[in-house]
Amino acid sequence: MILWLLACVPEATQEEDTDTKAVDTDTSAEALAADDERVRALTDLPEGDSPCAEPVLVRILETVDGDTFHALPEGEDRYFSVRVIGIDTPEVQHDDPAECWGNEAWDWAEARLGGRLAWLTFDGECLDAFDRTLAYVIRGNDEDDFFNRALARNGMATPFPFPLTDTYEDEIADDAEAARNEGLGLWSACDR
Numbered sequence: 001m002i003l004w005l006l007a008c009v010p011e012a013t014q015e016e017d018t019d020t021k022a023v024d025t026d027t028s029a030e031a032l033a034a035d036d037e038r039v040r041a042l043t044d045l046p047e048g049d050s051p052c053a054e055p056v057l058v059r060i061l062e063t064v065d066g067d068t069f070h071a072l073p074e075g076e077d078r079y080f081s082v083r084v085i086g087i088d089t090p091e092v093q094h095d096d097p098a099e100c101w102g103n104e105a106w107d108w109a110e111a112r113l114g115g116r117l118a119w120l121t122f123d124g125e126c127l128d129a130f131d132r133t134l135a136y137v138i139r140g141n142d143e144d145d146f147f148n149r150a151l152a153r154n155g156m157a158t159p160f161p162f163p164l165t166d167t168y169e170d171e172i173a174d175d176a177e178a179a180r181n182e183g184l185g186l187w188s189a190c191d192r
Contacts, residue, residue, distance in 0.1 A: 032115075032116075035116060035117070036116075036117050038140065039057070039116070039117040039118065039119065039139055039140065040057065040117065042119060042138065042140065042141070044141065045119050045121050045138050046121060046136060046138065046146060046168070047121035047122060047123070047136060047167075048121070048122055048123025048124055048136070048165060048167040048168075049123070049124070049167050050123070050124045051121065051122040051123060051124075052122050052123070052124060052125060052126040053122045053126055055119050055120065055121045055122075056073050056119070056120045057073065057074045057117060057118075057119055057120075058071035058072060058073050058074065058082075058117070058118060058119075058120055059071065059072045059074065059115070059116070059117055059118075060113040060114060060115065060116055060117075060118055061079055061115075062114075063106060063109045063110040063113055063114055064081070065089060065091065065092040065102065065105070065106050065109070066089025066090070066092070066102070066105030066106050066108065066109045066151065066156055066157060067083060067084040067087055067088060067089040067105075067109070067151070067157060068081065068082065068083050068084070068132065069081075069082050069109070069113060070082070071118075071120065071133075074117070080132075080133055081130075081131075081132040081133065082120065082132060082133045082134075082135050082137070083128050083130075083132040083133070083134055083135075084135065084136075084137055084147065084148050084151065085123060085134050085135060085136055085148055085162060085165045085168075086136075086148050086152075086159065086160065086161055086162070086165065086166075086168055086169060086172045087148055087151050087152050087157035087158065087159060087160055087172060087176075088157055088158050088159075088160035089101075089102065089105040089106070089109075089151065089156055089157045090102035090105060090186060090190070092105075092106045099190075100186060100189060100190035100191070101155075101156070101185060101186035101189055101190050104156070104185070104186075105151070105156040105157065105185070105186070108151075108154065108156050108185075109147075109151070109156070112139075112147065112150075113137070113139075113147065116139070117139075118137050118138060118139050118147070119137075119138040119139075120133070120135035120136070120137060120138075121135065121136045121138060122134070122135055122136070123136070123164065123165035123166070123167050124164030124165055124167075125162060125163060125164040125165050128162065134162055134165055136148050136168070148168065148172060149168065149171060149172055149175050150175075152172045152173075152175035152176040152179060153175035153176075153178060153179055154179060154184055154185055155179035155180075155182075155183075155184030155185020155186050155187050155188065156185050156186065157176070157186075158176055158186075158192065159172050159173045159176050180192075
């Protein structure tokens with residue numbers, strides 16, 4: 001069961017990271033409408049071997065950090081918090097200094113998800129210990145459209161499997177290893 005909260009989320013204010021793979025930054029109404037239709041039309045969605053819920057189409061309202069965001073299901077008026085399955089990004093600067101590459105991972109996530117539609121799919125467990133929804137985040141059929149794997153493959157995250165959510169554990173580990181071998185993202189700047 002997905003946790004539904006009762007508040008509105010302010011718009012995210014992160015700026016895009018221009019040092020990583022190019023992202024479609026056309027935010028015109030026409031471009032966003034075309035992107036929305038492309039995402040809505042997806043039917044072959046990767047999900048866990050024993051998903052705890054059916055896929056949900058959401059709009060990403062605010063990225064909290066590289067692996068957590070607030071999502072509003074299409075047609076609903078209540079948002080919920082999502083924790084991306086299988087990865088861990090460094091902590092961002094809130095009250096304490098950010099961990100190495102935390103703010104960069106946050107910016108990277110915001111550039112790819114902020115204000116956009118995405119499908120959430122699930123694995124064997126739907127909630128974490130903080131009542132955040134555990135999900136795979138899908139924006140298309142290309143390799144970088146499987147957001148969980150793209151975070152690892154671009155050096156923004158390390159593998160972090162949750163219990164009962166390990167369907168893509170090996171693929172995410174391979175993605176992170178490839179990023180490490182290429183010195184991408186946090187692997188180029190942080191002691192890991």
